[in-house]
Each structure stands twice: as C-alpha cells, then as structure tokens.
Amino acid sequence: MNHSKVSELYNRHYGGLFLFIAALVIVPFVANSFLLSVLILVGLYGIVTTGLTMLMGYAGQISLGHAAFYGIGAYASAVMTGTYGMPGIVGILVGVAFAGTVAVLIGIPTLKLKENYLALATLGFGIIIFTFFKELKEITGGLNGFFGIPSFNLFGFAFDTDLKFYFLIWALLIVGILFSKNIIDSRVGRALRSIHGSDVAANSIGVNIQQYKLKVFVLSAVYASVAGSLYAHYVTFINPNLFTAMESITFLIMVVIGGSANIWGGMIGAIVYVLLNELLKEVVPMFFPNVGGEFQIVFFGILLVAILIYMPQGLAPTLGKVWRRLAGRKNKKAAVTGPPNADATVGGSKS
C-alpha cells in the first residue's frame, strides 16, 4: 500500500502565522494614531472579505449584497446596546441570528440561480435592506443616522481605546481566517470547491450542493454581521449610506484584489484596498483639486478589470510564492500548498 500522508496535501505549518502575529503585536506600538485607525478598518473589512472569500473564491457563488449583512450586524448592535443598554455580546448575537436568518431566507431562492442572476438578485436584496435601514426610522434613525453607540464591552472589559480595539479586531480576524482555513482543508472545503469546479459532478458524487451553498452563504453573512457589529461600536455613529450597494462592490473588489481562491486573500485585499484608498485621498487632490470620490470609483473599477484580466487569482498566490521562496520550502511541496490551480493559472498567464 501507499505510505503517503494526508499532511503532504495541505500546508498546515504555522511558522509564517506566528511571524505575522508577532508583527501584528508590534505594529500598533510603532504606528501613529492615524495608521492605527486605518488598520482597524482593514481588520473589520478583512473579517467580511474572509467570509466572502469562502463564498466566492471557494464555492464560486457571487454576492453583491454583503453590505446588507454588515449593516444588519451594525444596526443590531446599535439598537441592542444603544437603545436597550444590553451588553455588546448580545448585540453581536442578535446580529448573527438576524443576518443568518435573512441569509437563509434569501439564499434558498437565489442560490439556485446561475452567476449573473445571482449577482443581480443579491444586489437587489442589498438595496431592499438598505431601504429598510432608511425607512425604519423609529428603530434606525433613518437617514439622520444612529448616534451614541457605546464602546464595546466584553465581560466587563471595555474596548474603549483604539489600541484595545485593534487587538480585538485582529485577534478575531485571525481566528476567523483559521476557522475558514480549517474548513477549506477538509471534506467541507472540498465539497465547496467541487461546486465551483463542476456543480453537476459534485452533485453526482454525493455533495448536496444546494445545502452547501446555503451554509457557506450563511457563514459569510455571519462573518459580515460580526464585523458590522464591531464597526458600529468603533465608529459610534452609523447611517444607511454606509451600507449601500457601493459598499458591497467594495467588498467584492477587495476579494478579487487579494485573490479569491486563497484564504488569506480577503485580508490581503482589504489591506491593499484600504491603503490604496488612503493614498488616493492624499495624492489625487494634489493634482486634481476639484474631483471627489468619483475618482476612486473609476480607479478601483479599472483596477478590478485589470486584475481579472492579468491576475485572475489575485495577489495572494503571488505573495504566497514569494513567502515560500523566502521560507525556503521545497518546490514539490509548494505546488500543493495553495489551491493547485492558483499557481498553475498564475504561471500560465505569464507565458
């Protein structure tokens, strides 16, 4: 018989992760307050895009409505803690329950649709939820917004400074990524990827594709909702315009930039997007004093198209290669650490 071990199949070495965590711990002590607030935003986005990467990159299902789940989490926490004075964890759990239920209700009919229709359906869903945020004035404050959301409290510990919040968010993001990575490197992950590969073949070898699509959709909604809850606590003021279709598209852009078939892709995309965005805000007015936010939309639109054409696997596989080279791993292993097609496609697009 064979003597091969399954451990040769997936890269489950944590050396790189420890280095990364070490860097994460050091950064806030050398960063200024502006950079710290930017990194908090990156972490919040990263939680959303990690969930989305599971949905889009692995299961191959597109969503243009995740700002709605982000918003559901935000409003759930705002209302629970702001209006009713409940503990922060209650807000998160209510958000998760709400977002999860909505995801099930929306997912059952829409996840039967093919890509383009699914994109449209989720876009429409996002707009509907946005309208609810706007019109349920009694609860949400409507377009005027919801003020005075208290800082996040967990078992008596207040995350009332940016530094504390930074650690909370990034710890959660790392946990979220590891949870996702564990799923991907298992029966469940293969089932999800098989749907992407060929839904009819997946179905014919015993994968209940409808159920898996729904579950991963709910999971991604939960990630978005938790991030939204914490976002509300962080900014203390929210309004419906933070949760528009444009925000959903922004999430999608991050996922594509980072690389949708790599579990670190969501985080990488969030980092690159937010940094580029801040850079644009600084640089563009120097040259074009009169243009506003439209420039960013145009810029990221073009970037999205360029990445889809020239680097369909996003940045993550390339960064992964660089990392493996630095870490000096054997090539043979490198070939199987990421989703195998990632390397192949990137290599192919170069030739």
Added chain:
Amino acid sequence: MSKPLLEVKGLTKAFGGVIAVSEVDFHLNEGEIVAVIGPNGAGKTTLFNMITGVLPPTSGQVFFDGKEVTGNQPYQIAKAGITRTFQNLQVFENMSVIENVMTGVHCRLKTGFLQAGLRLMGVKREEQQAFDVAMSCLEKVGIADLAFEAAEVLPYGNQRLLEIARASASSPKLILLDEPMAGLNPQESRQLVDIIKKKREEGMSFLFVEHDMETVMGISDRIVVIDYGKKIAEGTPAEIYENEKVIAAYLGTEEEEEAI
C-alpha cells in the same frame, strides 16, 4: 433469481416536443456489466441523466437496490450507491488530482462545517481515511504518481481515468460510464477494460455507453440497444450481433460515427 440491482420501467423524457427517451425498460443484475448502445442522439446520455437524477423523468420509474429512486436528487442517488462519469469531462479543475478523488469519498464521511472549522476530534482521522481511499483508487487506475498534480493539467485520457477513480471512491454498487473510451488511444482503452473487469471482480456493477464495438462486445454481459429514444433490442453480445433490427439501425450510421 434475486431482484435486479437496477430496474428501469417505462422511462421517458420529453424536451418540449422532442421525445429523447421513450418508454425504456431494462434491468441490471448485481455484478453485471451492461452496455447501452445506439446511434448519436439516440438518448443514451439522457437515459443516464434520468437514472442518476440529473434530469427528472417525464414519466417512468427507476428502482435501485429494491427501492424506488425516481426523481431523487443526484446526491441522494450517489448516497444510495450509483455514481457516474461524464461524456464531456467534468473534472474539478480547481483541485489537485487526489483532492478530486477525495471529494468522491464525500458521502462516506461526516465532517461538517463546525467540526471542520474547530478541527475537532475525528476530522484528522477522516482526512487520512479519505486520502488513503483516494490514493488506492488512483493506484487502481494507474495514475497515483500524478496525485499531487493540478487536475486541469492532466492529458485527456488521464482525466477520464481520474473521473473513474473519483466515481469509485465511495465504493458504489453501480457505476455509470458515459463513453469512457472516447478520446483514449488503443492502449489506454485496453487498460480501462482491465480496470473495469477488475472492479467487477470486487463486486461493482457497470452500466456503460460506448460506441467502440470491440469493447462493447468484449466486456458486456448484456447489451441494450436504443434508437430514437426507444429500446429496439436487448441481449447477449452474440444475440445483438445477429439482431437484424440492430444491424439496420446501427450499421446504417456506423460510417457517420467513425467520422466524428
């Protein structure tokens, strides 16, 4: 005699006005290799799609292992013990070869989202189990050395073998092969015939569509002939060989098929 493993009764599929399969009856006993033959467009793939739940039949019934499975979803039918390969390859190109086959073990494993995410006890053991099963399936079709390659870079013939390994990974009772020899060179075809025979010895049954008459006559216990959606004959290779209806329907189109 015991009950047949697979029994198809009056199976019919209409696509709008086109009747692709019409009132087809046949059965397959445990351990048998049965071929379905017929000219292009006869309805063979449609028949397979109905048996495996990919398409709901317009009318008729499918029984498997004593239970009715008509109209069940493909994943339910796979669980019951029927898997298949595809005429137009459906390899998971976003995975490695071994992962393709490990996905084939899916319905024999239990790990769910939460268990996997938290990597609870049992996950690691199931992973090793899936890996070992997949490896031995790859060994049986002779492509174990390619286990860690990306599936999409495999040549055509190996992708066909990969689909067979994937279909057999859950140890189904019956495997449906839709034109398994298409695109294979003579040596690969002979290799595949050996694989099928070996698997039959292990107790698997096969229903297969094939245009290559030499193979069909060589390994089938029985042959079902379909023309314009209707079953026109059924019997042993020797009987089919001499059946005039078959000769009329089939040989008439033989040349066209060679051309394709």
